[in-house]
Amino acid sequence: MKIISLSFLWGIVFTVLIFAFMCCAIGEDFIRHKDRRHPALYKYVIFIFMGILLTVFSFLFIILTATNILKIMSGIDMSHSPLVSFIGMFFMGEAIFILARYFAYILAPEFTKKSESEIVQAQKQTILLSILNVFIELFVIGYYRDVLWYVISWIFC
Known part of the structure; x- marks a missing residue:
């Protein structure tokens, strides 16, 4: 596995900061x-x-777009695709907003400074967005689970 973009380091830092924010907030x-x-x-x-x-x-x-792992495993090169990067960044931003x-x-x-009825409405919308977001994330993680297991085994071995 070869790192082919500087965005790999920024992505890892961003991922660690997301996890740290979640832990600190809780x-x-x-x-x-x-x-x-x-x-x-x-x-x-x-x-x-x-x-x-x-x-x-x-x-x-980050692993899929900033390394050549997909080219090694299945012959697909997503590393230089701006559309894939945009879609992934958009989805991560949406997931952070939902969180x-x-x-x-x-x-x-x-x-919050909203009325009780507005809070209830916002809670319902947030629960629906959360459920949809979890399903999308599980689908993507499940679809690329071989890549994820390969990278995890590469890191720990």
């Missing part, structure tokens, strides 16, 4: 509001699951 919220958050533990599990999926998707996207919206409207709705 940790800070747990420490600050541990008495009020206990009944809603499943909401945090969903947030963590979405964050881990986003991290894995980001890592996989931040989930944190704002599902985990901490008391800090």
Whole structure:
């Protein structure tokens, strides 16, 4: 596997920062509001699951576009395709937006300045967006699971 773009390093830094943000947001919220958050533990599990999926998707996207791994494994060269890079960056931005919206409207709705009905409507939209986002990420990760396992085994062996 050969790194063919400088964006590989920036992508890895970005992926690590996404994961660090997710962990810090959960940790800070747990420490600050541990008495009020206990009944809603499943909401945090969903947030963590979405964050881990986003991290894995980001890592996989960076590996696919900034290395020659697909050319080695299946003869497809996606490394110089600006359309693939744009689509991946757009989807990662959308996933980060959904993750931040989930944190704002599902985990901490008391800090928003909207009315109760607007918060409920935003929560419904956020849950729908989260479900669709998780399905898309699972599909992409499942489709390229061979590449992901190859890279993970390459890193740890």
